[in-house]
Amino acid sequence: MNFEEQAGKSVLARAGVSVPQGRLCASAQEAEAAARAIGPVVVKAQVPTGKRGKSGGVKLAATPEEAAASAQAILGMEIGGFPVARVLVEEQAAIAREFYAAVLNDPASRSPLVLFSTEGGMDIEEVAATRPESLRRMAVDIRKGFGPADARRLLLGLDLGEAAVPVAAMLVDLYRVYRQHDAELLEINPLALLADGRVVPLDCKLTVDDAALYRQADIAELGAKEPLSALEERGRALDLKYIELEGNVGVLANGAGLTMTTMDVVSHAGGRPANFLEIGGEAYTKGTEALDLVLSNPGVKSLVVNFCGAFARTDVMAGGVIQAWKTLNPTVPVFFSIHGTGEDEAVRMVREELGIEPYDRMEDAISAAVEAAR
Amino acid sequence: MIVRKSDRVLVQGITGKQGTFWTEQMQAYGTTVVGGVNPKKAGQSHCGVPIFATAKEAMASGGFDVSVMFIPPAAAKAAAIDAIEAGAKTVVCLTEHIPSHDVMEMHAAAAEHGTRIIGPNTAGIVTPGEGFVGIMPAFNPRVFQPGRVGVISRSGSLGTLVCLNLVRGGHGQSAFLGIGGDPMIGTTTKDALAALIDDPGTDAIALVGEIGGSMEEEAAELVAKTDKPVVSFIAGRASPPGKKMGHAGAIVTGDRGSYASKRGALERAGAVVVDVPGDLPAALDALMAEAAKRSGAQRLAD
Numbered sequence: 001m002n003f004e005e006q007a008g009k010s011v012l013a014r015a016g017v018s019v020p021q022g023r024l025c026a027s028a029q030e031a032e033a034a035a036r037a038i039g040p041v042v043v044k045a046q047v048p049t050g051k052r053g054k055s056g057g058v059k060l061a062a063t064p065e066e067a068a069a070s071a072q073a074i075l076g077m078e079i080g081g082f083p084v085a086r087v088l089v090e091e092q093a094a095i096a097r098e099f100y101a102a103v104l105n106d107p108a109s110r111s112p113l114v115l116f117s118t119e120g121g122m123d124i125e126e127v128a129a130t131r132p133e134s135l136r137r138m139a140v141d142i143r144k145g146f147g148p149a150d151a152r153r154l155l156l157g158l159d160l161g162e163a164a165v166p167v168a169a170m171l172v173d174l175y176r177v178y179r180q181h182d183a184e185l186l187e188i189n190p191l192a193l194l195a196d197g198r199v200v201p202l203d204c205k206l207t208v209d210d211a212a213l214y215r216q217a218d219i220a221e222l223g224a225k226e227p228l229s230a231l232e233e234r235g236r237a238l239d240l241k242y243i244e245l246e247g248n249v250g251v252l253a254n255g256a257g258l259t260m261t262t263m264d265v266v267s268h269a270g271g272r273p274a275n276f277l278e279i280g281g282e283a284y285t286k287g288t289e290a291l292d293l294v295l296s297n298p299g300v301k302s303l304v305v306n307f308c309g310a311f312a313r314t315d316v317m318a319g320g321v322i323q324a325w326k327t328l329n330p331t332v333p334v335f336f337s338i339h340g341t342g343e344d345e346a347v348r349m350v351r352e353e354l355g356i357e358p359y360d361r362m363e364d365a366i367s368a369a370v371e372a373a374r
Numbered sequence: 375m376i377v378r379k380s381d382r383v384l385v386q387g388i389t390g391k392q393g394t395f396w397t398e399q400m401q402a403y404g405t406t407v408v409g410g411v412n413p414k415k416a417g418q419s420h421c422g423v424p425i426f427a428t429a430k431e432a433m434a435s436g437g438f439d440v441s442v443m444f445i446p447p448a449a450a451k452a453a454a455i456d457a458i459e460a461g462a463k464t465v466v467c468l469t470e471h472i473p474s475h476d477v478m479e480m481h482a483a484a485a486e487h488g489t490r491i492i493g494p495n496t497a498g499i500v501t502p503g504e505g506f507v508g509i510m511p512a513f514n515p516r517v518f519q520p521g522r523v524g525v526i527s528r529s530g531s532l533g534t535l536v537c538l539n540l541v542r543g544g545h546g547q548s549a550f551l552g553i554g555g556d557p558m559i560g561t562t563t564k565d566a567l568a569a570l571i572d573d574p575g576t577d578a579i580a581l582v583g584e585i586g587g588s589m590e591e592e593a594a595e596l597v598a599k600t601d602k603p604v605v606s607f608i609a610g611r612a613s614p615p616g617k618k619m620g621h622a623g624a625i626v627t628g629d630r631g632s633y634a635s636k637r638g639a640l641e642r643a644g645a646v647v648v649d650v651p652g653d654l655p656a657a658l659d660a661l662m663a664e665a666a667k668r669s670g671a672q673r674l675a676d
């Protein structure tokens with residue numbers, strides 16, 4: 001789950017990290033009132049994605065009138081596919097220096113990684129490529145944690161002057177928030193040293209592990225809702241992994257790997273997959289609901305059912321599909337490929353109850369479906 | 375990490391529906407299951423083996439080598455650490471959707487105790503004709519046959535399809551190594567490849583990858599160094615960026631984890647990467663014929 005800047009900052013504030021004064025506004029009038037109370041402000045689009053500055057979603061405003069005009073210009077923009085419905089109106093900080101700080105899950109070391117750079121405001125990939133000497137990284141033993149001594153060691157040799165102490169304290173705070181909230185990523189860019197010596201986050205990018213949301217209920221309501229289509233919402237309610245795509249060949253398979261592969265082979269055969277939908281694992285009993293979902297997309301002109309059962313029994317999955325087929329009476333042609341656990345029974349059922357002969361090679365089933373969708 | 379009949383297997387969560395079903399399948403196939411774990415039913419027996427309260431207790435009473443976990447996500451960390459601290463050589467973690475911070479704690483404990491973790495989110499490992507640990511259809515002779523090709527896959531379903539294709543093409547398997555679809559797995563593509571390169575029973579390798587992460591790129595270093603033929607299929611070429619395609623690890627963000635990067639790295643290292651999985655057996659035939667010719671020429675020269 002991604003958190004917009006203001007939501008991430010409120011998670012930081014709840015954990016005792018000091019953040020700049022700001023207000024979330026949904027209209028030019030609200031932005032004007034906020035600026036009247038705060039003084040000179042920055043008006044920032046709130047969307048759960050990066051590159052806001054480059055898209056014109058961040059503007060300085062010296063007066064309440066300017067704040068209103070900036071908010072007017074930014075609200076309603078679309079940034080990275082997200083419509084801007086709210087802006088953060090935040091105090092302008094007297095910035096002395098800008099840094100970069102992040103804590104994230106690192107697959108290579110299979111541990112948390114703390115990153116810090118004296119080059120704030122830039123993409124971290126760019127920093128790593130152009131100013132590697134400014135970038136520090138430390139893999140953390142998650143059972144021991146990351147304390148002040150670790151932070152000092154990480155910052156050793158960087159020219160931070162008096163900022164070294166508050167920066168070290170901020171890194172320890174960021175690690176604590178990362179751990180407390182099952183974050184996959186907590187990134188502050190820029191992290192600013194102010195003229196008065198304080199170190200404050202001027203931006204905040206927070207991603208919390210979806211698998212851990214059950215124990216993060218207190219902050220989950222602050223997170224950004226994923227933009228889902230109506231069918232994707234329905235899939236989620238059924239606990240099915242359904243992703244809507246632009247094509248016309250419906251895909252129903254079991255297991256993430258096989259479903260991705262089915263989409264790949266559809267493309268390779270010159271077709272366009274209409275969706276990703278897998279009913280592997282515990283979902284293998286949901287064939288009926290799954291087929292209903294795929295056929296609810298009016299763009300679907302043909303359908304591939306590709307099962308290769310291991311844990312998921314193909315006879316159970318095929319039974320669900322057959323039941324849905326009889327209930328829904330669809331007119332689109334369907335092409336089966338069925339292998340693995342329960343295969344003989346599944347093939348017999350499809351043959352006898354639907355009068356359809358499954359293909360021996362999945363590539364052939366998919367080619368036929370692509371042809372039929374033309 | 376190649377399962378042997380001599381490996382003593384403990385089943386954590388043996389009394390549940392899936393634990394029971396797959397324990398029976400493993401036993402019927404020849405896997406040496408020595409016990410199960412369920413704290414509430416300790417002292418009883420199930421599937422003909424004793425139930426222990428903890429993995430530590432199982433280790434104290436007869437011992438085990440490999441633990442396989444049929445454990446829900448919220449309890450997975452404690453179960454894995456129990457097995458690790460008991461001294462398991464290998465923990466096969468089938469569980470999907472374990473919180474990442476828990477997974478990192480499991481990996482840290484495993485590194486300290488010298489335990490190999492396979493997974494999380496793996497379908498398990500198979501040595502055809504000898505045994506299997508996990509939830510793969512080892513017992514289906516159309517999918518698995520004893521042979522000389524080692525198979526590595528992040529996905530159980532796609533791994534099953536590839537094994538089926540290989541058997542149809544006349545290639546049995548020396549081992550199937552399912553490594554899991556999570557972003558932070560204990561045994562990586564490179565680790566699995568190293569095990570197959572070292573395995574005298576393996577003549578050639580089918581490496582099944584997918585978008586996300588950089589494990590295939592890292593494994594390419596070993597592909598370049600081995601004489602064993604390597605064929606590969608990478609899933610996810612048609613997947614849109616920014617979406618997790620079912621597996622938490624299967625996501626392309628920016629340039630990271632792309633199909634092109636993985637395919638490029640493997641091809642530069644000398645692997646043959648095919649467009650569709652059905653082409654794997656033919657690619658394997660061609661490479662193995664070439665390798666046989668090379669070693670024949672070598673023998674003549676000697």
